[in-house]
Amino acid sequence: MPIASRSGRMEEFKRRVVELVPQGECIIGDAAALSSYGSDGLIRFRQTPEVVVLAKSAGEIHSAVKLCAELGIPFVGRGSGTGLSGGAVPPPDGVVIAASAMKGILEIDPVDRIAVVEPGVANLVVSERTAPFGLYYAPDPSSQSVCSIGGNVAENSGGAHCLKYGFTTNHVLAIEVVLPDGSVEVLGGESPFEPGLDLRSSFLGSEGTLGIVTKVWLRLLSRPEAVRTLVADFDSAESAGAAVSAIIAAGIVPAAIEMMDALAIEACEKAVGAGYSLDAAAALIVEVDGPREEVDALYEEVKSACVSCGTTKIREAADQAERSRIWLGRKAAFAAAGRLAPAYIVQDGVVPRTALASILGRIAELADDAGLRVANVFHAGDGNLHPLVLYNPDSPEESEAAERVASEIVELCVEIGGSITGEHGVGLEKACSMAAMFDSGDLEAMQRLRIAFDAQGIANPGKVFPTPRLCGDTPGRYRAHPLELSGEAIRF
Amino acid sequence: MSGAPNQGPAILAPASSAEASQMLGSFEPGQNVRIKGESPAPDVGLATIVCANLHGYEHSPADQTLVAAAGERLGAIEGMLAEHGQRIPAFPLTARERNMTLGAWLASGADTAAAQRYGRFRESMIGAEFILADGTRAHSGGRVIKNVAGYDLAKLMAGSLGALAFVTAASLRLYPLPRRAARVTVEAEIPRAVALVDQAHRAGIELATCEWGGGQLEIGVEGPSAAVEAALRKIADLLDRTVGQLELSEGDQGSPALASRLAEERESFAGTIVKVGTRLSGVAGLHQAIVSRGLAERGVRLHSHLAVGIHYLGVPAGDGLDGEVDAILRSMRLAGQRIAPTAPADGTIFLGRRPGGLATMRRLLDSFDPQGRLVSPMRTSIITETEMPG
Ligand SMILES: Cc1cc2nc3c(=O)[nH]c(=O)nc-3n(C[C@H](O)[C@H](O)[C@H](O)COP(=O)(O)OP(=O)(O)OC[C@H]3O[C@@H](n4cnc5c(N)ncnc54)[C@H](O)[C@@H]3O)c2cc1C
Numbered sequence: 001m002p003i004a005s006r007s008g009r010m011e012e013f014k015r016r017v018v019e020l021v022p023q024g025e026c027i028i029g030d031a032a033a034l035s036s037y038g039s040d041g042l043i044r045f046r047q048t049p050e051v052v053v054l055a056k057s058a059g060e061i062h063s064a065v066k067l068c069a070e071l072g073i074p075f076v077g078r079g080s081g082t083g084l085s086g087g088a089v090p091p092p093d094g095v096v097i098a099a100s101a102m103k104g105i106l107e108i109d110p111v112d113r114i115a116v117v118e119p120g121v122a123n124l125v126v127s128e129r130t131a132p133f134g135l136y137y138a139p140d141p142s143s144q145s146v147c148s149i150g151g152n153v154a155e156n157s158g159g160a161h162c163l164k165y166g167f168t169t170n171h172v173l174a175i176e177v178v179l180p181d182g183s184v185e186v187l188g189g190e191s192p193f194e195p196g197l198d199l200r201s202s203f204l205g206s207e208g209t210l211g212i213v214t215k216v217w218l219r220l221l222s223r224p225e226a227v228r229t230l231v232a233d234f235d236s237a238e239s240a241g242a243a244v245s246a247i248i249a250a251g252i253v254p255a256a257i258e259m260m261d262a263l264a265i266e267a268c269e270k271a272v273g274a275g276y277s278l279d280a281a282a283a284l285i286v287e288v289d290g291p292r293e294e295v296d297a298l299y300e301e302v303k304s305a306c307v308s309c310g311t312t313k314i315r316e317a318a319d320q321a322e323r324s325r326i327w328l329g330r331k332a333a334f335a336a337a338g339r340l341a342p343a344y345i346v347q348d349g350v351v352p353r354t355a356l357a358s359i360l361g362r363i364a365e366l367a368d369d370a371g372l373r374v375a376n377v378f379h380a381g382d383g384n385l386h387p388l389v390l391y392n393p394d395s396p397e398e399s400e401a402a403e404r405v406a407s408e409i410v411e412l413c414v415e416i417g418g419s420i421t422g423e424h425g426v427g428l429e430k431a432c433s434m435a436a437m438f439d440s441g442d443l444e445a446m447q448r449l450r451i452a453f454d455a456q457g458i459a460n461p462g463k464v465f466p467t468p469r470l471c472g473d474t475p476g477r478y479r480a481h482p483l484e485l486s487g488e489a490i491r492f
Numbered sequence: 493m494s495g496a497p498n499q500g501p502a503i504l505a506p507a508s509s510a511e512a513s514q515m516l517g518s519f520e521p522g523q524n525v526r527i528k529g530e531s532p533a534p535d536v537g538l539a540t541i542v543c544a545n546l547h548g549y550e551h552s553p554a555d556q557t558l559v560a561a562a563g564e565r566l567g568a569i570e571g572m573l574a575e576h577g578q579r580i581p582a583f584p585l586t587a588r589e590r591n592m593t594l595g596a597w598l599a600s601g602a603d604t605a606a607a608q609r610y611g612r613f614r615e616s617m618i619g620a621e622f623i624l625a626d627g628t629r630a631h632s633g634g635r636v637i638k639n640v641a642g643y644d645l646a647k648l649m650a651g652s653l654g655a656l657a658f659v660t661a662a663s664l665r666l667y668p669l670p671r672r673a674a675r676v677t678v679e680a681e682i683p684r685a686v687a688l689v690d691q692a693h694r695a696g697i698e699l700a701t702c703e704w705g706g707g708q709l710e711i712g713v714e715g716p717s718a719a720v721e722a723a724l725r726k727i728a729d730l731l732d733r734t735v736g737q738l739e740l741s742e743g744d745q746g747s748p749a750l751a752s753r754l755a756e757e758r759e760s761f762a763g764t765i766v767k768v769g770t771r772l773s774g775v776a777g778l779h780q781a782i783v784s785r786g787l788a789e790r791g792v793r794l795h796s797h798l799a800v801g802i803h804y805l806g807v808p809a810g811d812g813l814d815g816e817v818d819a820i821l822r823s824m825r826l827a828g829q830r831i832a833p834t835a836p837a838d839g840t841i842f843l844g845r846r847p848g849g850l851a852t853m854r855r856l857l858d859s860f861d862p863q864g865r866l867v868s869p870m871r872t873s874i875i876t877e878t879e880m881p882g
């Protein structure tokens with residue numbers, strides 16, 4: 001007999017799920033334990049779940065999802081909880097199905113250069129475990145020592161070295177997924193070609209709204225033979241931006257080009273003492289990797305480009321230890337912002353890389369107007385900016401101003417032809433900003449995809465897409481340009 | 493444009509997205525349409541919408557991105573970009589491919605030797621604009637190379653054979669042309685070719701292209717001159733030769749000669765071309781099965797983007813060979829797709845193991861095109877396979 005009330009269904013779920021996960025664990029009724037699954041890395045969104053299923057196998061995830069489907073209970077898949085857009089926040093009246101305990105590396109094939117892993121494996125572990133074969137997994141989010149491969153798939157995560165090597169989507173051959181109706185499918189194949197429609201690509205970056213990943217086939221690369229890294233200081237963001245353009249214009253695709261402004265440099269120095277110059281207005285970290293002769297040739301050209309754009313100082317990493325120190329500073333940037341202010345908002349937006357210098361100027365204006373400070377770290381090579389909006393949480397005015405500046409920055413990105421997110425995802429945080437990039441037709445097409453995967457709408461509801469509950473009744477900001485309506489211009 | 497949609501078979505050639513949307517939106521229930529790059533032979537009793545009249549592009553050389561209307565020809569795009577020292581990840585192109593529209597190219601899901609360095613073409617698609625079967629205009633992605641806002645529907649369009657939507661424009665990531673490119677050709681049957689690729693990987697050689705066909709392996713290396721020189725020395729070492737003894741082509745001839753020849757051979761092949769993916773080492777088993785069952789002697793050919801694991805089987809017409817190839821793929825759990833000649837309207841393009849996700853593909857078709865307006869071999873195949881038992 002169907003159980004009509006939500007609470008009745010939840011009670012039945014609690015009763016039955018325990019038997020379905022004999023090896024894993026179900027957290028029920030332990031308020032403290034449940035509360036630690038209430039948010040991800042973006043702690044301002046929080047919702048304590050009633051149940052957390054810590055699965056130990058694909059079979060257990062399968063059983064738990066099937067039960068959700070049967071009882072119509074919403075669920076959210078969860079990895080390590082490092083997401084920065086509220087994607088793993090449990091849906092109201094929903095349950096958490098965590099893959100974080102599924103840490104098996106099922107296969108490493110050094111000839112075919114494939115690793116098959118469970119979703120809870122931390123990103124960095126894949127590279128560590130494949131290192132003895134001279135291989136590694138290229139996408140390297142700054143959170144790579146903690147974040148899970150399943151989370152990376154769901155977010156299509158990027159990292160500093162994605163400029164040259166591409167994002168998660170470029171390195172995942174196939175995924176085994178439990179769909180929200182409880183069925184299991186493998187999307188993609190062991191080669192990048194698999195007949196039929198490419199559902200794998202749509203699942204990548206779908207933020208847990210299409211199902212739960214239970215197994216991942218990863219493409220591995222040879223470790224580069226040589227790596228050279230430098231830090232170039234500049235006395236203005238404009239000249240640093242010009243150096244980025246000059247490097248790219250020379251036909252060089254460095255492994256990474258990162259940019260920091262003076263405030264970000266100060267924060268990183270305070271946190272880890274990476275040896276950055278405190279008197280620089282901006283600094284670039286440029287890394288070139290590949291075969292030795294290629295690296296040697298391109299590295300000299302990178303240096304020349306920096307010199308011709310007026311670098312005030314070039315620091316070259318003399319050895320691996322110094323290289324690690326340089327990167328430690330950059331990778332600590334988010335946490336380091338805590339040295340400058342009691343609280344900060346990490347923003348994530350994208351602009352065409354040629355617009356980097358100009359957006360920095362606009363961000364500075366927004367910050368000045370609001371009486372706030374903003375530190376900037378960029379994946380400059382691909383135009384992905386992470387402004388860190390600093391504020392005092394004890395002041396309601398400052399907190400509000402910081403939120404406003406953070407969302408104005410994202411609007412600015414869209415205005416300049418960019419995106420509301422380059423790697424942290426839409427999640428809960430930016431669902432209402434989707435209308436800045438996508439009109440009703442675009443969102444409808446995406447919903448049609450979603451329905452094909454999840455007719456009941458139980459997989460991570462309330463994320464990614466604007467809903468009236470989330471965004472009020474505010475109509476989307478997007479307005480079609482007359483040229484576009486007439487078909488004379490292409491919109492992106 | 494000739495004829496209106498409700499006057500029976502017609503060729504619809506919209507010149508803008510708005511026009512395409514209006515055309516598709518004005519179809520009567522029950523009317524079908526197929527999507528093509530350009531006007532087909534007028535012998536089918538079916539309306540056809542073509543992208544050939546959709547023109548225009550925006551190239552941002554410094555951002556290395558291109559937004560191009562679906563009617564732009566690949567050859568024209570290639571030429572325009574070369575003037576800026578850039579390229580799309582599709583080369584070498586045959587004369588026929590150069591004449592293809594971007595829309596038809598990406599919907600076909602075709603691969604080239606470029607897949608070795610840049611991945612499949614879809615991987616460089618950073619956005620797409622398209623019209624659903626009911627006329628709904630939509631886009632996904634954008635014009636920046638990094639972007640995770642919303643579902644990636646652009647890559648989904650790649651290889652969909654017109655089953656989901658009429659693509660009107662695509663946004664692409666571009667790459668700099670290499671400063672120097674060299675190709676080395678080696679006589680090597682598949683087992684040795686696979687071993688050589690593995691050795692090349694271990695020796696730190698970055699393969700720019702890696703093609704196999706007719707007992708020959710062609711390895712391409714690209715980069716600054718000194719790097720190419722060093723890679724050639726390493727290749728020579730692997731082969732126990734000196735660089736001077738290598739069968740080498742460079743400069744203008746540096747475009748993958750074997751890749752071009754193989755692609756042309758496939759275009760003129762008298763029979764079926766089946767595309768199949770394997771792991772690198774998996775191709776050895778496939779090749780072995782073809783040889784040991786006597787299919788090679790009966791004219792079945794294998795070509796391969798070897799290191800990336802994408803292969804083509806040329807299956808001569810008649811003689812029941814299609815069925816035998818199907819059986820081999822099934823026994824090896826490999827999924828194949830017939831890519832030429834154009835599939836029969838009622839047949840399936842899938843061979844061997846069924847592709848994963850068929851049930852969801854079926855639901856996706858129903859969701860994108862609930863009235864089944866778009867006629868496509870992809871649609872027919874997905875429906876046929878999901879309705880077949882087992
Ligand atoms: C200090 C710091 C630095 C960071 N740097 C980067 C960076 O450089 N680049 C970058 O891209 N991101 C970065 N992030 C963000 C975050 O680490 C990534 O988004 C990461 O991929 C999330 O992985 P996770 O395992 O923590 O996922 P979670 O936070 O647990 O979940 C994230 C999303 O994925 C879904 N999900 C998780 N597991 C599964 C699964 N098995 N199946 C289906 N859906 C699933 C969840 O529902 C949720 O929507 C950073 C975060 C922090 C805290």
